[in-house]
Structures are given as C-alpha cells and as structure tokens.
Amino acid sequence: MANPFKPTAGMTPPVLIGREDDLEEFEMALDNGVGDLGRLAYVTGPRGIGKTALLNAYGDIARARKWDVIDETADQGFLDRLVEALTNAKTKVRSVELPTVRMDLGGTPVGVSTSLGSISLEPTQRALTFRRAAGQRLDTLEKKNRGLLITLDEVQASDITELRALATGMQHLIRERRNVAFVFAGLPSMVEDVLNDSVLTFLRRANRTVLSGIPIPEVHHAFRTIITSNGKQASDEVLDALSASTRGYPFMIQLVGYWAWAYTKGSNVITLETTQKAIRRAQRGLGDMVHAPEIDGLSSMQKEYLLAMAQDDGPSATAEIAKRLDRDIHYANVYRTQLIKEDVIYSPAWGQVDFKLPYMRDYLREHGAYHFLHSGTE
Ligand SMILES: Nc1ncnc2c1ncn2[C@@H]1O[C@H](COP(=O)(O)OP(=O)(O)OP(=O)(O)O)[C@@H](O)[C@H]1O
Ligand SMILES: [Mg+2]
Incomplete structure (x- = not known):
C-alpha cells in the first residue's frame, strides 16, 4: 500500500485531523446564503500548523456545492493572475470584454504614469478591474445558483497595494450581495500587519480562525x-x-x-x-x-536569545534570559519583541517566553552552535 502520510508543505493530508468545527462553520457560511459573516474569513497560526491544508479543504467544500474556486498565493502579481483566472474560465464570461486598466488622465498618454494622479488612481482602477471581472463571472454563476470562492494564501503586507485593490473590490461585491466568499491565510504577524493597514479596515470584520495544535x-x-x-x-x-x-x-x-x-x-x-x-x-x-x-533567517543576537532560552526545559523568565546574555532587561526585550513578531516565540505569561514550535528547543540544544558559527547578520 502506498504511504498514506504526506509530509509536504501545503499538501492536503489524507485525513484532516481536528478541524471538524472549522469545516462545519465554513459549510454553514456557504449554506446560509449571501450575507453570512463566515463568507469573509481568515485563517492564521504558526508555520506548519495547517493553514494551507484548511484553505484547500474550504475549497473542496465550495466545489462540492458547485462553486467556482480560485486559489491564489499573495506574492507579487497575484491580482493580475486572479483577474486572468476570473476571465479565462471555461464559462461564457470569456466573450465579455474587460475594461482597460489605465485611464487616460487629462491628456497624458495611456501608459505614461508620471502624474501623481495615476499613482493614486491605480489602486482604484485595479480594484475596479477585479470587481468587474468577478462581477461578470458571478453573473454567469448566480444564474445557476452557484457562487465564487477566492482563497488567498500567505498574505503579507509587502504586497499591500494589490491587497488593497482586492479587498476594496471584495467589499463592494459583498455590499452588492453577490454570492461570493473570500478567505485569506497567513502567519499571525503578517496577517496583523495587513489588518492594521488603514485601507484594509474592512478586513478586520472578517471571521477569524486561529489554528493551534491538535489534541x-x-x-x-x-x-x-x-x-x-x-x-x-x-x-x-x-x-x-x-x-x-x-x-x-x-x-x-x-x-x-x-x-x-x-x-x-x-x-x-x-x-x-x-x-x-x-x-x-x-x-x-x-x-x-x-x-x-527559520533560524537561518534571524540575526545573531536573535539566535543568541533563542540559545539562552533553550537552556530551560520549559518557559523562560525574560529577566533570567537577560542575565544569561549579560545585557540589561530593556536591551534583551528588544530581541524578545522581534522574535515574538517573527512568530518564533510567544509569551505564555507575564515576564515569560517560550518556543512556538515543537522541538525547537531540542533542535537548538543539538545544532544551535552550528547556526551560531555560520552566518548571522549584525
Ligand atoms: N489537520 C491536519 N491533520 C493532519 N495533517 C495536517 C493537518 N493540517 C495540516 N496537515 C499537514 O501538515 C503539514 C503542514 O500543513 P500546511 O502546509 O497546511 O501548514 P501551513 O500552516 O500552511 O504552513 P506554512 O505557514 O509553512 O505555510 C502538511 O504536510 C499537511 O498535510
Ligand atoms: Mg501554508
């Protein structure tokens, strides 16, 4: 028999363990119809916890209901890919012409973007392009009582312009009561940055799922x-x-x-x-x-902080870590804060820190010196 276990990132596991409640909630969001709050949602949690696997499972749920599903990853150019996927479907939408992306601004030749105007207009234009493409797709789908799910994985604030355009377009589609759902996923710090963006306040209303370990x-x-x-x-x-x-x-x-x-x-x-x-x-x-x-991407001081933590068998006292590092508490806390932001550690109680991922402590005890000797910025 083929090996039923699949240790590959982003892979749909043979059995999605311990996520029944999340799946049920998403099913309800689709079945309850237009306007259900679960149709705008996000999934967050540390690396390898199953965000992508859950997004895939949401896609399966939607497909089982004959919805169209478009899965995208939020790296550069995703919005264009999304619009392309929306327009290039095997549906009749293909024949409908898309509006041009750029506007001719007061005599400026199309494509020459020198004025402030084109810079500030572009996101609006892109939102509109997306909204039209999605709207046309939905026109076809809704006639057959079908809907559209868009999932966006690995969101991060670095692609904020495209995200803004997508979110603005999505906000309109939802307001227009279209049969649509949007779920995005990312690491906690990334998602937090996105939700804190002043243009993306609308996403703060999204239904939040924080994934943790399985009992x-x-x-x-x-x-x-x-x-x-x-x-x-x-x-x-x-x-x-x-x-x-x-x-x-x-x-x-x-x-x-x-x-x-x-x-x-x-x-x-x-x-x-x-x-x-x-x-x-x-x-x-x-x-x-x-x-x-994960460790390779950290600065030497951040690595030192982790090595100091690894001496403990459980949560570490931040004051004690500072002592081990021979630094004052404020200095040490700079690195504590950075590492929390990077999702490497978390604070289980006031004045304490612990590793977020299992076996990180064991790994550092065994290989920490290696990482410390090789590389490190700062
Ligand atoms: N609920 C689950 N039950 C069993 N296996 C799972 C479950 N969720 C995820 N997995 C498996 O765990 C591994 C990691 O899952 P996944 O890639 O979805 O994590 P992730 O949170 O998206 O990670 P990253 O932050 O690196 O993108 C994959 O091999 C996947 O098949
Ligand atoms: Mg993932």
Missing part, C-alpha cells in the same frame, strides 16, 4: 484509523508513542507517520522499535525543513 487523543485516534484502513497494524503502545511524539503539531503528524510507515516495509505490523526510529528520523526532518530555515 493528542484526536491524533491517536486518527493514527489508528489511517494505519488500519491502509492495511497495517499498530499496538496501543505504538499509537501512544507516535501520537505523543507529534505534540499535536500537524507537520510532525505527517512526518512521523510517513517514517513509521516507510520503515515498516515488508511487514504489516509497525513495531515499537520501528516507531522509535521513525520518531528520531521525523525530528531530524522537522529540524531540516522547519527549524533550520
């Missing part, structure tokens, strides 16, 4: 179901070990499941010994795929 009993149950329904067996002891090792982190669920399955080749029974080997291998995979890239 271990649910992980346990899912492991049993996936393993047995794919033709292998695992004892309770093995299932306990597997699920505990994940700490509820979706990426680790796929990784450890993948290796346990792969190491059990030629047999139907996943043994405890294999499981332990798989857990070690999965931790290494997590280090390579999640921790290392």
Whole structure:
C-alpha cells in the first residue's frame, strides 16, 4: 500500500485531523446564503500548523456545492493572475470584454504614469478591474445558483497595494450581495500587519480562525484509523508513542507517520522499535525543513536569545534570559519583541517566553552552535 502520510508543505493530508468545527462553520457560511459573516474569513497560526491544508479543504467544500474556486498565493502579481483566472474560465464570461486598466488622465498618454494622479488612481482602477471581472463571472454563476470562492494564501503586507485593490473590490461585491466568499491565510504577524493597514479596515470584520495544535487523543485516534484502513497494524503502545511524539503539531503528524510507515516495509505490523526510529528520523526532518530555515533567517543576537532560552526545559523568565546574555532587561526585550513578531516565540505569561514550535528547543540544544558559527547578520 502506498504511504498514506504526506509530509509536504501545503499538501492536503489524507485525513484532516481536528478541524471538524472549522469545516462545519465554513459549510454553514456557504449554506446560509449571501450575507453570512463566515463568507469573509481568515485563517492564521504558526508555520506548519495547517493553514494551507484548511484553505484547500474550504475549497473542496465550495466545489462540492458547485462553486467556482480560485486559489491564489499573495506574492507579487497575484491580482493580475486572479483577474486572468476570473476571465479565462471555461464559462461564457470569456466573450465579455474587460475594461482597460489605465485611464487616460487629462491628456497624458495611456501608459505614461508620471502624474501623481495615476499613482493614486491605480489602486482604484485595479480594484475596479477585479470587481468587474468577478462581477461578470458571478453573473454567469448566480444564474445557476452557484457562487465564487477566492482563497488567498500567505498574505503579507509587502504586497499591500494589490491587497488593497482586492479587498476594496471584495467589499463592494459583498455590499452588492453577490454570492461570493473570500478567505485569506497567513502567519499571525503578517496577517496583523495587513489588518492594521488603514485601507484594509474592512478586513478586520472578517471571521477569524486561529489554528493551534491538535489534541493528542484526536491524533491517536486518527493514527489508528489511517494505519488500519491502509492495511497495517499498530499496538496501543505504538499509537501512544507516535501520537505523543507529534505534540499535536500537524507537520510532525505527517512526518512521523510517513517514517513509521516507510520503515515498516515488508511487514504489516509497525513495531515499537520501528516507531522509535521513525520518531528520531521525523525530528531530524522537522529540524531540516522547519527549524533550520527559520533560524537561518534571524540575526545573531536573535539566535543568541533563542540559545539562552533553550537552556530551560520549559518557559523562560525574560529577566533570567537577560542575565544569561549579560545585557540589561530593556536591551534583551528588544530581541524578545522581534522574535515574538517573527512568530518564533510567544509569551505564555507575564515576564515569560517560550518556543512556538515543537522541538525547537531540542533542535537548538543539538545544532544551535552550528547556526551560531555560520552566518548571522549584525
Ligand atoms: N489537520 C491536519 N491533520 C493532519 N495533517 C495536517 C493537518 N493540517 C495540516 N496537515 C499537514 O501538515 C503539514 C503542514 O500543513 P500546511 O502546509 O497546511 O501548514 P501551513 O500552516 O500552511 O504552513 P506554512 O505557514 O509553512 O505555510 C502538511 O504536510 C499537511 O498535510
Ligand atoms: Mg501554508
């Protein structure tokens, strides 16, 4: 049997564990009809927690209701791609002509954008282009009682102009009571920047889903179901070990499941010994795929802060970290704040910090020196 676990970012997992309530809420938002508040929503949470997987599942829900679904990632040029996807569908919309993007401003030749006017007009124009394209698509869809879902993954404030245009267009579509839904996703700090943008206040009303880890009993149950329904067996002891090792982190669920399955080749029974080997291998995979890239992007002082934290077995006292760094508390707190903004650490209680991702502490204890010696800005 093919390996049922898929440790690949953005991949739809074989079983979406622990997100039943979110899926149900989204189904209701579509079924309740135009105007339901769940039709404007966002999903946030740390790396590897399952934002993209959930967006994909929302797309499936919409498709099952015969909606059109357009999935985009918010990197440069996404708005143009979106408009293209809206107009190039296999629907009759294709024959309808799109308005030109730029306006001729008081004698200025089209395409020559020197005046202030064109700079400030452009977002409005782009919003209008999007709104028209979506409107035409919806004209066709609504006749058949169908709707349009747009998902936008990895939102970040760096593409704020396009986001503004999209949000403005979307706001109008919603106000016009079109059969539309819009869900975006991103890391907490990125989403926060976007929501704080003065033009994007409208998005603050969006329905918020903050994803966190999945309760271990649910992980346990899912492991049993996936393993047995794919033709292998695992004892309770093995299932306990597997699920505990994940700490509820979706990426680790796929990784450890993948290796346990792969190491059990030629047999139907996943043994405890294999499981332990798989857990070690999965931790290494997590280090390579999640921790290392995350740490590499940090400054040396931020890395030092993390290394100081890794000496503790649980949450660290910020005052203690400052001592270990031999700095005063205000200086240390600059890095604390930066790391919180980067979603690497969080504050579980006043004066305390802890790692956001599972096994980050273990990773730093083992490989911290390596990262510290190699590179680092500042
Ligand atoms: N609810 C879930 N149950 C089981 N596996 C899941 C679940 N959610 C996500 N996964 C798996 O975890 C991994 C990470 O998921 P995903 O890429 O959706 O995370 P993400 O939050 O979008 O991460 P990033 O911030 O890096 O974009 C993937 O392999 C995915 O299949
Ligand atoms: Mg993602």
